[in-house]
Every structure is written in C-alpha cells, then in structure tokens.
Amino acid sequence: MSTNPLSSVIAPPALVQRLPAVDTKAIQALDSAHFLHPFTDFKDLAGHGSRVITRGEGIYIWDSEGAKILDAMSGLWCVNVGYGRKELADAAHRQMMTLPYYNSFFQTTNVPAVQLAAKLAKLAPKVGERSFQHVFYSSSGSESNDSNVRMVRRYWDLLGQPQRKVIISRINAYHGSTMAGASLGGMSGMHAQGDLPIPNITHIEQPYFFENALPGESVHDFGVRAAGWLEAKILEIGADKVAAFIAEPIQGAGGVIIPPATYWPEIQRIVDKYGILLISDEVICAFGRLGAWFAYEKFGYKPDLVTFAKGVTSGYIPLGGVLVGDRVAKVLIEKGGEFNHGYTYSGHPVACAVALANLEIMEREQLPQRVRDDIGPYLAQRFVEIGQHPLVGAAETCGFTAGLVLVKNKQRLERFAENLSVGMICRGHCFSNGLIMRAVGDRMIIAPPLTMTHAQIDEMVALITRCLDLTYQEVKKNGWLA
Structure with a gap:
C-alpha cells in the first residue's frame, strides 16, 4: 500500500x-x-x-x-x-448551484445535512451499550465545545440536578478559542487574556510521561496515577457538583501528548464510578488520524459526546459538530422542550455536501x-x-x-x-x-x-x-x- x-x-x-x-x-x-x-x-x-x-x-x-x-x-x-481534490470542489459547486444556504431553524432541514448526520451515525461505532445516532452541527471545534457546555448543563438541569455544572479539563489541553472553548482548554497564555476560565471550569494535570513521571516510575503506573488526578479533583469539588470531564484522546496543540495505555481505561472507571459525562474532543483525532474513524474506538473508552471538525471536510470548508450519545440525546429529546441554542450555519448544506464527498474519498481509499x-x-x-x-x-x-x-x-x-x-x-x-x-x-x-x-x-x-x-x-x- x-x-x-x-x-x-x-x-x-x-x-x-x-x-x-x-x-x-x-x-x-x-x-x-x-x-x-x-x-x-x-x-x-x-x-x-x-x-x-x-x-x-x-x-x-x-x-x-x-x-x-x-x-x-x-x-x-x-x-x-491532501490538497487539490477536485471531487470536493465539484461537490461544493453542485450544492451551491442547487441550494447554497438555508437555515436549520424553524423546523426546516436540507438534504446534505440529513445525509451527513446519518453517515456519521453509521461511522461512529457503538462501544458497550453506548451509541451515537444524533448530530448537532456547528462550524468549528470551538463552537462545538461551546455547544457541549450548553448540552451538558441542560442535561443535568432536566434530570433535576442543576448543581452539576463543573466541567473538568486538563492543563495544556486545547478545546478552541471562544470564551467557553478557551476556558475548557488549559492553555495559561489564553487564560491570561479575557479573565478566563469562566466559572465552573477547572483543570487537572496532563498525562505527559516525559514531564510528569516520578523517578523510576513505569509508563504503566504513571498512566494509572495520572488518571487518578481526575478522581482526586472530583472528590475535591464534590461528585454531586461535577457535570463532565472533557479531554482529547491525545493532546494535539499541546504537543502531541500521548497518554499511556493504562490511562483511558482508568478514566472510564472513574467517570462510571461517579456518574459524570465524558466528552471526547476529537477535532484533531477523528477521521482516520489515529487509524480509526474515531479515536474513542481505538482507545476503547465510552464517551457521551464527541466533538468533531477539521478532518470531516479535510479543511476544505468550515464544518464542526457534536456526536450526541444516546443517553444525552434521549433526555434532551424526551424531557427538554425547546433547546435555545444553535448557529446560523448549523448544518450548512454546502459544508455538509463537501463532508459527504470527503468521507467517500476516505472510505474508497x-x-x-x-x-x-x-x-x-x-x-x-x-x-x-x-x-x-x-x-x-x-x-x-x-x-x-x-x-x-x-x-x-x-x-x-x-x-x-x-x-x-x-x-x-x-x-x-x-x-x-x-x-x-x-x-x-x-x-x-x-x-x-x-x-x-x-x-x-x-x-x-x-x-x-x-x-x-x-x-x-x-x-x-x-x-x-x-
């Protein structure tokens, strides 16, 4: 090959x-x-x-x-x-000449957005009892993580636990540059500008063996210890106040920080123990980057929400979104009423058409x-x-x-x-x-x-x-x- x-x-x-x-x-x-x-x-x-x-x-x-x-x-x-894929330009041109734009508000939809949502649901593998049948669209990873904050807090409100607002992230993580995205991220330079992070977002240390391992500590033991920082933070805050943990499968903009093999299984044990939601930010890691359609499949953990962008269109046109797991989607749909959140370009028909063509290339090749x-x-x-x-x-x-x-x-x-x-x-x-x-x-x-x-x-x-x-x-x- x-x-x-x-x-x-x-x-x-x-x-x-x-x-x-x-x-x-x-x-x-x-x-x-x-x-x-x-x-x-x-x-x-x-x-x-x-x-x-x-x-x-x-x-x-x-x-x-x-x-x-x-x-x-x-x-x-x-x-x-790669650059210069004519099929993606052709897909954009066809859609622009057919329906260049219409909004997804007011109970309307468009064909590429629906087809792409179905395609993503098919590509996202079920892990254990958790699957992804729903997609919420944005135009970027930053916007998608803003949507995650809104959905996570709405989820707990609807379950009668409005005090569960705190989202835990990691130092040196990158989750975007909007107010919520930059707050979720753990970049000190970003936090120094704009009075960030916003309330109810906190951070634990990153699983960076080269920098944070103890003298003589094995990679195996470090992975378990690093995951334990999440449990310690949950206990410090109070489990009844923690809404979710968000993390990149590997930290991209932070320097390609690859956690030990023991890290993610221990993270899964901890979030299950305390009943908090798990957000997998796969803006960088999804769509083949790590050798699987989605990185949670590669590492074997079970997220409730999956952030995507970038590779879904190979960057040819802006598109992002969130794969919404069944347990969150069911509560939002059955208990939620109107969800007062969204974007002008949610489900943009041209972006979705390009994404479909891009995924077709990735499947064919x-x-x-x-x-x-x-x-x-x-x-x-x-x-x-x-x-x-x-x-x-x-x-x-x-x-x-x-x-x-x-x-x-x-x-x-x-x-x-x-x-x-x-x-x-x-x-x-x-x-x-x-x-x-x-x-x-x-x-x-x-x-x-x-x-x-x-x-x-x-x-x-x-x-x-x-x-x-x-x-x-x-x-x-x-x-x-x-």
Missing part, C-alpha cells in the same frame, strides 16, 4: 498554471494593513511580513515566491485527504485502515530512527501524528531553558528548508496528510533530520549544550 492513492481527482496542472502571478510585497502590505491574524503578535508580524501561500497539491504547498514546501501539519491538522496498517507503522519505524538524534530526548507517534522533544543533554534528558526558544529555532530551519513542522515549546510535532506514500515519509524524515542537524549546530555554537 505504499503507492500513492491520489488519482485524477487532483487539480490538473494546466489549471494551476493559469492562476495569476502574486505580487508578494503588495499582498504583504495589504496583509499588514488590514488582516489581524489569529494567535499572532501583530507588531512582530508587521515587522517582517507573512509568508504568502498560493496553492497546494497532494502533501505540498507553494508560496508566492515559488518555494515548494512539504506540509507535515496538513494545514492545521485537517487536510486529511481506506485511509483510516491505511494509517492503522501501513503508513502509521512505517512512520513509527522512521521516528525510532529520529529518536537516535543527539538533540532528541524522546520521539513517539500515534497513528499519523508524531512528536519529539529537543533536549540539551540526551543522557540526562535535561531540557533547554524556555527563554532560549530552541523549538522556534528548529521551526525556523524547517521553514527555510521546505518543511512545515510545528513547535510547541521545545517539542516538535507533525500531523501530515493521510495520503502520504512511504517515499514521501522518507522525504519528510530526511528534511526533519536535516533541520535537527542545523538546530544542533546552532545551539552547539551558542554554547547551550550540556
């Missing part, structure tokens, strides 16, 4: 060649004058200008200067089927199975080799995500001082050498398109190794190695 699954659906080169040339400096000037970018130091960006990305094909993007770049982050964890059986194991094999680099303290993968830790001393696993920004130095070398690899502190991470071949993985690993070499030379020259 190492052959490239992309076929004639890639946009033809002739079409790309007809695109007008881009005046980089003019676009950068307009960008600086008018576009406030997300998660950006505006003043800093104005000083050097944005890199202007003009097109994409397969696993590659090109900037306005003609530089070809291997996109090892699949956009922002989302271009699962068996991308989740391909990640599980072929390219995921091959990436893991190659990352073992990367782990031998003198600058790398740990290298690990899960499905088609991977992370490595930069260290100043490999034998003692001693970290660099945070103010040295060694991760950003490495990221700079990546950008200068045709590779997009993300830095989260001193942790370098990737999440490539699921369509990569073995040869392209080899190409990516060679680029990563070169950038690690360049970073090593720079930090050695600066006298930062121990």
Whole structure:
C-alpha cells in the first residue's frame, strides 16, 4: 500500500498554471494593513511580513515566491485527504448551484445535512451499550465545545440536578478559542487574556510521561496515577457538583501528548464510578488520524459526546459538530422542550455536501485502515530512527501524528531553558528548508496528510533530520549544550 492513492481527482496542472502571478510585497502590505491574524503578535508580524501561500497539491504547498514546501501539519491538522481534490470542489459547486444556504431553524432541514448526520451515525461505532445516532452541527471545534457546555448543563438541569455544572479539563489541553472553548482548554497564555476560565471550569494535570513521571516510575503506573488526578479533583469539588470531564484522546496543540495505555481505561472507571459525562474532543483525532474513524474506538473508552471538525471536510470548508450519545440525546429529546441554542450555519448544506464527498474519498481509499496498517507503522519505524538524534530526548507517534522533544543533554534528558526558544529555532530551519513542522515549546510535532506514500515519509524524515542537524549546530555554537 505504499503507492500513492491520489488519482485524477487532483487539480490538473494546466489549471494551476493559469492562476495569476502574486505580487508578494503588495499582498504583504495589504496583509499588514488590514488582516489581524489569529494567535499572532501583530507588531512582530508587521515587522517582517507573512509568508504568502498560493496553492497546494497532494502533501505540498507553494508560496508566492515559488518555494515548494512539504506540509507535515496538513494545514492545521485537517487536510486529511491532501490538497487539490477536485471531487470536493465539484461537490461544493453542485450544492451551491442547487441550494447554497438555508437555515436549520424553524423546523426546516436540507438534504446534505440529513445525509451527513446519518453517515456519521453509521461511522461512529457503538462501544458497550453506548451509541451515537444524533448530530448537532456547528462550524468549528470551538463552537462545538461551546455547544457541549450548553448540552451538558441542560442535561443535568432536566434530570433535576442543576448543581452539576463543573466541567473538568486538563492543563495544556486545547478545546478552541471562544470564551467557553478557551476556558475548557488549559492553555495559561489564553487564560491570561479575557479573565478566563469562566466559572465552573477547572483543570487537572496532563498525562505527559516525559514531564510528569516520578523517578523510576513505569509508563504503566504513571498512566494509572495520572488518571487518578481526575478522581482526586472530583472528590475535591464534590461528585454531586461535577457535570463532565472533557479531554482529547491525545493532546494535539499541546504537543502531541500521548497518554499511556493504562490511562483511558482508568478514566472510564472513574467517570462510571461517579456518574459524570465524558466528552471526547476529537477535532484533531477523528477521521482516520489515529487509524480509526474515531479515536474513542481505538482507545476503547465510552464517551457521551464527541466533538468533531477539521478532518470531516479535510479543511476544505468550515464544518464542526457534536456526536450526541444516546443517553444525552434521549433526555434532551424526551424531557427538554425547546433547546435555545444553535448557529446560523448549523448544518450548512454546502459544508455538509463537501463532508459527504470527503468521507467517500476516505472510505474508497481506506485511509483510516491505511494509517492503522501501513503508513502509521512505517512512520513509527522512521521516528525510532529520529529518536537516535543527539538533540532528541524522546520521539513517539500515534497513528499519523508524531512528536519529539529537543533536549540539551540526551543522557540526562535535561531540557533547554524556555527563554532560549530552541523549538522556534528548529521551526525556523524547517521553514527555510521546505518543511512545515510545528513547535510547541521545545517539542516538535507533525500531523501530515493521510495520503502520504512511504517515499514521501522518507522525504519528510530526511528534511526533519536535516533541520535537527542545523538546530544542533546552532545551539552547539551558542554554547547551550550540556
């Protein structure tokens, strides 16, 4: 299965060649004058200008200067089927010419939204007694997690337990950047702006073995201990006040933090013991990223709500939502009356049509199975080799995500001082050498398109190794190695 699954659906080169040339400096000037970018130091960006990305094909993007770049982050964890898939553009065009938009308020619906909800219900596997037959739509993961807060609290209100409002999350988690999403997330930089988190949201430590394990502690024992932080927090707050626990199967934006195998079974035991709801935020992890349609299936736990976005359309158009488990849906439907929550673009027909076409591609090309059986194991094999680099303290993968830790001393696993920004130095070398690899502190991470071949993985690993070499030379020259 190492052959490239992309076929004639890639946009033809002739079409790309007809695109007008881009005046980089003019676009950068307009960008600086008018576009406030997300998660950006505006003043800093104005000083050097944005890199202007003009097109994409397969696993590659090109900037306005003609530089070809291997996109090892699949956009922002989302271009699962790769760039240039003509079928997705065609699906959007057909739907725009048929019904470009109508709302889902006032007891109306549209065909793609209904078909996609049914498709997602079919793809979401039943785990134990829990299944997913209902979908609530949004336009992003952030909005979806806002919806989770509303649904969770409404659920407990309807069951006569309105005091159950507290939602527990994890430090260094990412659940979006809206007021509720950023509050659910555990990013201190986000909490420092906007008086966050909002009330009744609290956090426990993340299951990051490299950083939080005790001396001599096994991975197995650490996983159990890390899950125990949830039980301790529940007892601290009072079980009768806790509504839900929300977590990513693996923490993506936090640095591809992969919990030990013992973590999720113990989390499931704890939420069952205290009767709280479990929210699986799979905005990054669903739709083949970890080698399964949904990550809860891979790890074997039983969520009540599943957040999705990104990979459902491979990022070609905004769409998000929540898979609502039967026990929550039954209460909302049978006891709830009108649910006073929703969005203008809930169930947008064009977005849903693109999602259906995207899922069809993923099924036809068996991308989740391909990640599980072929390219995921091959990436893991190659990352073992990367782990031998003198600058790398740990290298690990899960499905088609991977992370490595930069260290100043490999034998003692001693970290660099945070103010040295060694991760950003490495990221700079990546950008200068045709590779997009993300830095989260001193942790370098990737999440490539699921369509990569073995040869392209080899190409990516060679680029990563070169950038690690360049970073090593720079930090050695600066006298930062121990």
